[in-house]
Amino acid sequence: MRVDIISIFPEYFAPLDVSLIGKARRKGLLDIRVHQLRDWTHDVHRTVDDTPYGGGPGMVMKPEPWSEAIDTVIGSAETPPRLIVPTPSGRPFTQEVALEYAKEPWLLFAPARYEGIDARVMAEYGARLRLDEVSIGDYVLAGGEAAVLVMVEAVGRLLPGVLGNAESVADDSFAPGAMASLLEGPVYTKPPVWRGHEVPPILLSGNHAAIARWRRDEALRRTAARRPELVAGLARKGLDKRDLEVLDDASFRFMPEDMAD
Numbered sequence: 001m002r003v004d005i006i007s008i009f010p011e012y013f014a015p016l017d018v019s020l021i022g023k024a025r026r027k028g029l030l031d032i033r034v035h036q037l038r039d040w041t042h043d044v045h046r047t048v049d050d051t052p053y054g055g056g057p058g059m060v061m062k063p064e065p066w067s068e069a070i071d072t073v074i075g076s077a078e079t080p081p082r083l084i085v086p087t088p089s090g091r092p093f094t095q096e097v098a099l100e101y102a103k104e105p106w107l108l109f110a111p112a113r114y115e116g117i118d119a120r121v122m123a124e125y126g127a128r129l130r131l132d133e134v135s136i137g138d139y140v141l142a143g144g145e146a147a148v149l150v151m152v153e154a155v156g157r158l159l160p161g162v163l164g165n166a167e168s169v170a171d172d173s174f175a176p177g178a179m180a181s182l183l184e185g186p187v188y189t190k191p192p193v194w195r196g197h198e199v200p201p202i203l204l205s206g207n208h209a210a211i212a213r214w215r216r217d218e219a220l221r222r223t224a225a226r227r228p229e230l231v232a233g234l235a236r237k238g239l240d241k242r243d244l245e246v247l248d249d250a251s252f253r254f255m256p257e258d259m260a261d
């Protein structure tokens, strides 16, 4: 997969040289190219922002550097990239979206600083290619760069050959399918007693069926406590008698609309 990133802070993307994504790049599985937006300005100050029409606080990113940058990166490519603009007003970036992006041959990220990019850039490229304005969560960042790091890691680890067999995509907490929308329960390793805290004895029992059931119980308890909104979705996929007992014991109460069909 090819990934282009246009930003006024190319140095921000140094973490993409490290660990899993760094290795994927060195193996040639990921071709990441980071570009300085200011290279497409023409004034001595390399200006990328200006005051907002209509007034208000902060600054807005000018359309011309963005369009020149995006046009240059796209070049005369027959199949243009998918353009992704991180913004708190975007659609939520989820594991489903990551899986969709992982099928693409080419992604172009356009992270903004200040109050965002002049909306006419989105109007122009929304008409010319597939454009997504996406949010990684409901909190305030200083710009879209951190969101790009998050998305490149989430997508990059899904590419064929990037993960080893030991880690694998199949049992991810949010992978649609297998462990669908159940949070992972607690995990333990040696020593069996640490500072007086014991590993739950069932995990040392060698009884694999009992261990699997215990892990599901813990996952259900944790999901009910931390992400109760996910439990309704679980109910639709089918919960067995033991699941319902565990949820009841965790004081989880279904709403009438959860019981439909």
Ligand code: JBK
Pocket: 086, 087, 088, 134, 135, 136, 137, 138, 139, 140, 141, 142, 143, 144, 147
């Ligand atoms: C946020 O993708 N986001 O979630 C995002 C992008 C740019 C600024 C932001 O505050 N939340």
